[in-house]
Amino acid sequence: MLFYVAIAVVGLAVLALITFRLYKQVRQFARDVGAAGERIARASDGLNQLDPPQNRSGKGSRVVN
Secondary structure: OHHHHHHHHHHHHHHHHHHHHHHHHHHHHHHHHHHHHHHHHHHHHHHHHOOOOOOOOOOOOOOOO
């Protein structure tokens, strides 16, 4: 009987370690996503500050391949 209790305790300990490691990885991933979001926001702000070229002809832009 004691053997089965020991196996159950070891199993729960392994499960707890795996869960804790996954928790740490998810937190790190959330930090990385937040940092990437901030970088994208800064890049977008920088692009918005640039003056777009003026197209006064009204014909739209032409793409050349």
